[in-house]
Amino acid sequence: MKIYRSAHLGFCYGVRRSVALAEKDYGAPVYTYGELIHNSRIVSALECKGVYAVGSPDEVPEGSVLVIRSHGAPVEKIAEAEKRGLRIVDATCPFVGRTRKIVAEKFAAGYTIAVFGKRDHPEVAGINSICGYNAVIVDGETIPEALLTAEKVCLVAQTTASAKKFANIAEKFTKEGLKTVEIFDTICYTTQERQREADLMSRFCDKMLVIGDAKSSNTLKLKEICERNCAAYLICSAEELKEIKFNADDKIGIVAGASAPEESITEVLQYMDNNYTEATNEEFLQAVDADGTSGKLSSGKKMTVKVISADDKGIIVNFGAKADGFISAEEATLDGTYNPADYPKDTELEVKCLGNKTEDGVYRFSKKAIDEIKEGDKVVDTIRNGEEFELKVDRAVERDAAKKKGGGLLGKLGTYTVFIPASQIKERYVSDLKPYVGKTLRLVSLEINDESKRIVASQKVILVRERKEKEEIFWANVVPGVIVSGKVKSISKFGAFVSVDGYDCLVHIGDVSWVKFKSIEDILKVGKKYDFVVLKADREKGKVSLGYKQLQKHPFDVAIENHPVGSVFTGKVTSIMPFGAFVEVEPGVEGLVHVSEASNTYVKNISDIYKVGDEVEVKVLAVDSENKRITLSAKACMPELAPEEKPARAGRDSKPRAQKRRDGEQRDSADAEWSEDAGNNPFADLLKDLEVKK
Ligand code: SF4
Structure with a gap:
């Protein structure tokens, strides 16, 4: 004797859920609205646990819990229970809930509701209550008179109705010339599966x-x-x-x-x-498999199935003479544009089995998987001439040293197996392959074997090509004088390394700033982006020199902008030379006060009147932008002395008046004598060979 068990033995989802909700500890007595399920064994077992069925909410003692069973309940009974302040636990099966929702919406939209089912079944009564008990109950295979004259009809089914009978009546609804009819196959999936099996x-x-x-x-x-x-x-x-x-x-x-x-x-x-x-x-x-022979319905098996029916949830199919299956809406199409209308009854579909019975006892198939394979095969025809394609890596094959077989990555493109050798993944050999599993690579085929359905592909070819293209563009653009944007990568004692479009370039320490600095980091921060000017680019040596200071304003320009010819300012003496004193105009820029311009009296030795650090009031006499020289005069800031005020040439106190003022000294008019000797010659001539200190 052979005994065959159905794949759908045991409670359905809705019943399992309602029993679990009824058995829960709520800390209060629990009652169910009607018998929780139509099984006396379970009802007795629940009573042993203190869960009793009542016919109406008014039978439930105050402070108790009322469980609405999986069939649902009439709306007025739920309202009554709420009014009594009972705690309601709604165990209405979601499939029944869906029907109730459809009825509520369609009734509100002016449809006449038709329910295919048993008039006295609690689920039907509950659904009828949603539309004020105005539903027309269809319990046979003929259309009731009341529906033939209705303007708009919405047909739903009791979730446990006969699928075959409903299909028949639904067909009649569409053929009998009703004005507008919307049909919802609300028979729950478990019911359909159990009936078919x-x-x-x-x-x-x-x-x-x-x-x-x-x-x-x-x-x-x-x-x-x-x-x-x-x-x-x-x-x-x-x-x-x-x-x-x-x-x-x-x-x-x-x-x-x-x-x-x-x-x-x-x-x-x-x-x-x-x-x-x-x-x-x-x-x-x-x-029993599709051919009626013994054997498992294995995962991945490809087969042709016939559509039985299709709705928003998916397509119910017959996968041979012995059993039916289900293609969910998600598994129906590649692009996610599933439309039940595209799957009329008896349409043949090529599908892939997703495995034996799943948790809910349903055999699943995928049409999308087959479409993917077909699409993949189409792609193979477009990559025969080195065209790029994308592939998700399914697994990694480690190198087998004993067999001298190299490792690599594997993926599927349609019916073809694609192998990417480890040496073809990146420009450098990749030894750790695992991180690539699940990743999508851009590839070109190196070899396609249609007989063995194998493709050897490479990502490296693309990467090398792209690097070279990038290099071409880089070297074409990196010419002296061009401004580029680069990120400071690191700093060394001789300069900063800057990445421009991924290439390392050098900013020499001398090209960092016009003014003296302690550390390059004071000016260029690692990780930050700056603009640089290309100073030199040597493609052969692969070296690019960049300048940063060249894009900054020269301090000399700042100095002459802030202190134009004729302006007066007070600056610090920075150094003393035999021919004059250098005074700071701006940080890093000095001007010269020639000895002849140091005072309105004769000065023999400039160090007699200035020392480094002194503050001196000076006037800008001239600017030589070409040679970056600024000529200053302290004398020009002093009043011109009358001839008799000019001190004698030798042995005189020759401090400038401003200085004297600072020192609290009084100018000695007896010493004030001015003469135009060599020391007082126009200083431009005297300075022409001098560099301004920067
Ligand atoms: S509608 Fe279906 S799943 Fe829900 S309780 Fe009824 S038979 Fe079970």
């Missing part, structure tokens, strides 16, 4: 065991479906199996309603195990 198994098996309660709508539907194909038995416990006669070579299928508890299922399986020692127990979909 029941149909499939019952065609394959000799007997079907349907586990669940007779009160459960979805369980009864499963039995109804199975009975069309073989003998079907509704059972709640192992005890009921005793009544059934099994044959040694029977193929027995086991399905379960969404509210059938795990205990019932285990009990049934154990009974079969204990009583039929030859029985083998397999999960149906894993045992």
